[in-house]
Each structure stands twice: as structure tokens, then as C-alpha cells.
Amino acid sequence: MTKRTLGVSVYPDHSDLATDKAYLATAAKNGFSRIFMSMLEVSDGKAAVMAKYQDLIRYAKGLGFTTTLDVAPNIFDQLGISYQDLSFFAELGADGIRLDEGFDGRQEALISYNPQQLNIELNMSNDVAYLDNILSYGANQPFIFGCHNFYPQRGTGLPLDFFNDCSERFKAYGIETAAFVTSQVGKIGPWNVNDGLPTLEMHRDLPIDLQAKHLFATDLIDCVIIGNAYASDEELAQLGRLNRYQVVLDVTLCEQIHPVERTILLANQHVRRGDITDLVVRSTDVRKKYQQAANPQNNCSHDFERGDVVIGNDGFGKYKNELQVVLAPHHDDRKNKVATVPATERFLLDYLTPWAKFKFVAIH
Template sequence: MRRLGISLYPENSTMEKDKEYITLAGKYGFSRIFTCLLSVDGDREKVVEEFKEIIAHANTYNMQVIADVAPSVLRELNIKYDDLSFFHELGAYGIRLDEGFSGLEESIMTCNPYNLKIEINISNGTKYLDNIHSFRPNTSNLIGCHNFYPHRYTGLSYDHFMKANKQVKEYGIRTAAFVGSQAEGTFGPWPVSEGLCTLEQHRTLPIDVQAKHLFATGMIDDVIIANAYATEEELAALSKLNPELMTFSVEFSADASELEKKIVLDEFHFNRGDVSEYMIRSTQSRVKYKNEAFPAHTTRDIKRGDIIIDNDLYGRYKGELQIALKDMPNSGRTNVVGHIVEEEIMLLDYVEAWDKFAFLAKK
């Protein structure tokens, strides 16, 4: 099951605001929280008190909290890698290792008696995970999460992202990556905050498009909003996503008929197995509506991302829905009934043979 998460930075905010954000995210079904424990003053009791309160509030909404830690923090708090009782006392679901150890330490951490999850950094694309596995970890307690990048142009390239994911998925590891809220005044753990995301190409995209892309790769299980605080509209948009079904946002043509809109929005769609390089074909509508009329309209030349339905002039094909993968001339027998929003056209590359998909009208 794929999940959604938020991030909290207690050092840069207040307990009241963090609790309000948790409550709001819980309302929309978010189930993960990333938080930083990268900088502490060594006052163990103070750290325990503050984090316990936040985590207890999160747990009331069944939200699992993973704290980002570094070896230096463990030293400051006098925490040994073979005794993670401190994090159990906090009520945490697990810890994320901001920096790596030798491999043996991570392996031992996964065998903790509390079954705390040990989340490792999977953005570097090294043989780090191979090394951990050589020490026979408890794989049920080992998960992975990418970094986020507050500095513009420093986010991961798509090719590197996918290469790193493939290494991790060979071990069946659960994965997570970050998306960035586009709200004004958001923040992360550091002073520099030019948006927070894992993939550089996501930096200026709407938050739901970022998430759709991560899920579409088939490599990411959990999507976490990196910066705080996302707006309620953004939380709502993410909550409406079906992580298992590619859903495109569509803008309809002015002349699209009610029947054509019904086919687009209400019918069940899947790509034919005998795939075309020019279009994605959903053919069941031509069977269901074979006795309906599809008068010709909006027969301009076809552009990539157009949603098209063959009209009466195409005979047995009338009523068939297609999504254009390439620009094509229009013979006049195909109605352009809508267009996938520009930001989502890249998602067409992820629809393969027999893949199911759906549409939502852009508001």
C-alpha cells in the first residue's frame, strides 16, 4: 500500500503549529511524518519531552514518525547503535540515518527488539545497501528514503534517481521520496529553501503532479511533502490521488459533447495490448456506444496530449477514445474533445500495454 506523508521541523516552528498541521494532515489520510533530529543541544530530557508530545499527537492519527539522525546526534545523546531504546521511548516508528555507518551497525540496528524501522539514504546510488546486506540485517525493519534538495538545480536527475531506485528495489526495500509544497513562506531544516524536492524537475510543478510522477515510476512507495507547511488545498489534492491508477487532469474542448465527456470521465479505460507509438487506445467505448451518434466537431490537427474520440465518419471506430502520443494530421474523422494539462503530458510515457488509467476534469 502506497502512503502519503508530511514533514515537521520543531526547531523552526512551534508545538501548537506542528500539532495543527498533524491534525489537518490526519484529516486527509496522511500516515507518515518525517522530522529532523539533526541538531540537538545535548539536553536529553528536553529532547525527549518535546518529541514525545509531538509523536504522541501524531500517533492519535495513526501517523508513523521517523526521525532523521546523524552519527553526531547519537554521540551527543549518548545513544549506542545497539541500544535504540531512546527512540522507542519517544514513540517513534523508526529512524532515518542521514549518514551511513559501516554496514554492520545498520544491520545490528535492524535487529532492535522494538522493531523500529531503520531508514537509509538511497539517493547516492552506491553499493551501500549491498554492504548492509552482507551483514545479514533483519530486512523487515530496513527501508529506504531519498534526500531532498533546498538549493535550486541540486536535485537529483531523473536518470540517476531511477538507477538508484533499481538498486534498492532488487532487495525489495520499501522506498520514499519527497515532493515540495508550492505555498509561500514554507521552510525546511536549513536557511536556504528554494523549494524542497527529490527530483530537480519537480521544483516548480504542482504538488499533485510531482506525486503522480513519483508513483508512476513504479519505484516509490511513499511520497512525503518535504517543506512545512503545505496548504490544505495541497493536502486535499494529494489525498484525492489514487496511487495505483494513473489519473490525468483534462481540459475539455468548448464543443465536447456531454456523451464525449461521459466517456472520458466515467468509463473504465485501459490501453490495448497491441500498442501503438502514436496513441493510447481505449476501445470499449466504441462497443458500448456503437448505436450513438458522434457528430464531427473540433477536427483540427492533433497534438501530443490531446484526448480524441473518433466521430461518425470513422465507421466502426466511432466512439473509440484515444490519447495522442505524437502530433498527427487529422483527417476530419476524429474529434479533439480535450487535452491533458501541460504539466502532466510527461506522464503519458508511463502508460504501457494493458495499463489502466482515468481522467479528472480540471477545475
């Protein structure tokens, strides 16, 4: 199982070297460790390309980054290099190349044995037996990675079901995977259309931390990469603070929340029971931990909607101080409403599967 990582994208042919370096330095401070570096728009000669990319990649390596170069066949032709000799990319200091366009499977398998031991990153955004074909030709599997596309044009990103199907093909083989989220302020991408650079269309207008929460929650993506440049310092910090291994739900607290309820809600590791119900997500360990703590009925409404968080009050007998996340509307005077998950985040409740670990953080 691969540890989860964060990445940024830079576009040296559309940006300033000093600005790129400053951006990478800030990203490194926030726990980012991967770079997606586009070479799809190279227009300078080989020597100029070597100087510019080598400088930036060496600087990045000093900050602890690994770098994948996004390449296409026309770049090989333009620079006079061959898929049978990847030494040029190794001299730049790259750790891998992403094949923007595929071949016949046999070719990719052969490339994966390159003597420079560069990783070969494959396009994940097709629900076909592309990976199976490559592996059937005896590919060097430890050097095969997967990365989804991003989509600069509004309305062209992947739908969730299709994304899941594509990603599951790679996860079935234990291949490391990556996908893109979009900064809401970044303006730089590979092309002259830039409506954001997410993989999933549903992410295009969402806050960047919610996009990343979702990708990690799918349990299909190992690395979340910001597709456009430059994300704001606050966006980088938000992703740096993100828990990559369990869902942490934002909640707005109810004014009448009791001190014991606040502690139960915010200061505990929650686990969904394995014997699940459609009505609520049940976190039951806390009721045992706080069974002696009084918790009178509060004056909030006891009509609950999906996304409300409730805790059993003194009238709930042995279930007093059990925490529940509401999945379906219902009424129950024995439960106190203590918080609400924002409407924009409620789709994450679908990822609270049996035995899922989850936490809360108060936003107001």
C-alpha cells in the same frame, strides 16, 4: 506489494508545538499516515529533547501516524546515546530512524536487529551497491526501509534517470520506498537555505499534486512525503484526493464536446491496449460499450498534437467512440478532438505503458 501512503515533515527545533499539532491534525483528515521528523538540528539537552519529541510523537500516534526520526552521528554524540542501544528513540515513541549517513554495511545490518524493533531507513539517493552490501551481512530485511534525500538548494535535486536507477536498486528487493515533494508555500526545513525540498529537481516549481502523481506513476515509490512545512490546507487536500494507483490526467475540455464524448472521457476506466503504437494511446473497451451512440464529426480542428484526447466519430466505422490520447502529431477527420492534457502534465504520458489503467478529470 506495499500499499501507497502519504507523509508530512515536521521540524520541532524550528517550529511551534501547537502549530505542528494543528498541521498534523489537518494532514490526518486528508489521509496522511507517515511523519518524517527531523532531529538533525537538536540543540537542547536530552531531557528537553525527550519532553518535546515525546509529546508530539504521542499526539501523532493518536492520529494514526507512524513517525521516522532523521538522525545523524553527531546527534548520538550530543545526546550521549549509541547505535547499539536505540531505546531512547523507542521511548520517544518513534517507529523508526533514518540514517542520514551510512556505515560499512555490517553496522547497519546489526542495527536492524535492535530489540526495540525500530525500522531502519536507508538513504536511497546513491546509485551504489549500498543496500546489497547491507543485505549481504544478513540484515533483518522486514525492518529495512528506503527513503530518498531532499535538496533545499535550487539546482541540486536528482535528475530523473539517476533517481530511477537509485530507486530500482531498492524495489528489486521489495524494500518499501519513499521520496519527497515540495510545498510551494512551505518555508520550514532543516537548514537556513530553503528553495523548496523536493527529491527530483524537475519537481521544484511544479504543483504539489503533479509532483506526487509523477512519483507514484514511476511505480518506484511507495510513500510520497512533503519535504517542507507547512503545506497549505489546499495542498494537503489535493494530495488527499489523489489516486495513488493509476495516472489521472487533468484535461481542458473542448467547447464542442458532445455529451456522449464527455461521458466516454470522464465516466470510464480507461486501459491502454497491450499491443501499443507510437501514434496514440488506445482505449478500446469504450467503443464497444458505446457502439450504438451517435457521434457526428465536430467543428474542432482535426490536426492533432501530443496531449490531445480524441474520440472516433461516426465516420470511423467500427472504431467509432474509441478514445485515444495523441502521442505524435497527425490529421484525421474521423476523430473528434474532445480535450487536451495541459503542457505541464504531458510528461506523464510516458507512464501509460502497455495495459496501464488511467482516467481523466476536467479542470475547465
